[in-house]
Amino acid sequence: MRVGAQPLAGGFGGMAAAGGEGTEGDSDGGSEELVLTPAQLIHSLEQAWLNEKFAPELLESKPEIIECVVEQLDHMEENLKRAKRGDLKVSVHRMEIERIRYVLSSYLRCRLVKIEKFFPHVLEKEKSRAEGEPSILSPEEFAFAKEYMANTETYLKNVALKHMPPNLQKVSLLKSVPKPNLDSFVFLRVLERQENILVQPEMDEQRDYTIDLEEGSQHLIRYKTIAPLVASGAVQLI
């Protein structure tokens, strides 16, 4: 994914900063390069942020978006450092940088909270992931999750387990840490029309029925059935 070249800071004394070429992002073997404008990039960051906020489980990691956004922010910061005068422009750019930075850090923090909450399941899912499927953890997040797991195990061992009788010294973190509740309800807005989405009421007397999702409509529904739509970007959680 590349960010389309655009003069980012054209007003700063004639320095036309070329738009960030995020070529490190497209390392997933031969996928097509999407050229996004910076505005579209920020929009997809915000979508990813909202989805991550409201989804009960950890969603796919989006390394391309994050790398490109960080690049854009660094670019803009550099330009601002070089252009000291022009107080109004500098402050406007700074305000925008702060806004984007807030969304980015809120997104990353939300992911870390979920990793800490569901760490055995996240690591298990990552281990049993098939070759072509996208990863739900970035390399740094994976290292963090493994460390967190190792630290928790050491802690439990030192504080409690080693004082237990020998046959009770094992604990299965996978069984004791709660799983994400995929049956929780979420609000969503439909971006692309979908047909025949299955709705499963809990009581056995009510039968399953299907609904169509019109573009632009908003719904309250259980997460499990629409999880693949969130991953593909056809709906947006709100």
Next chain:
Amino acid sequence: MEPAEAEFLAEKELVTIVPNFSLDRIHLIGGDLGPFNPGLPVEVPVWLAINLKQRQKCRLIPPEWMDVEKLGEIRDQERKEDTFTLMPSPYYMELTKLLLNYASDNIPKADEIRTLVKDTWDTRIAKLRLSADSFVRQQEAHAKLDNLTLMEINTAGTFLTQALDHMYKLRTNLQPGESAHSQDF
């Protein structure tokens, strides 16, 4: 989602201002903002408009729906209908609050507008409460909420989804044969 975060999203909406300074085009990461000339109206996002207004560098022009008659009509329609009316802006509540807080001198009949918007909001929230109640009572699995704005969904949303989750957990534990899942929250 915090109300402040809903306001954060609402601040991206565009609003017209009349600047009293001049500046050529700014190329922000999120898009370009057109050249600023004193006395000529230009569109900027709300976060910038509020900031410029606080520095006394511009005058805000209220959006066309922020007008006593129009809001009065909307309020009456909301009271008549059982369903939710389409609001003129998906962020009407946040925009009203921001603009009336920081730029009430630029908006004619600010107090009346505030009352009208509050009345409409109260009616809509009451309707939302009723429909949430019947949703839970009839144990529905799906609801369509088309003309609701983000702020309204946000106000009722967290409580509603958590309550529904708890009810679901309690109910599925009642059904026999599910006892294997009793520790899985």
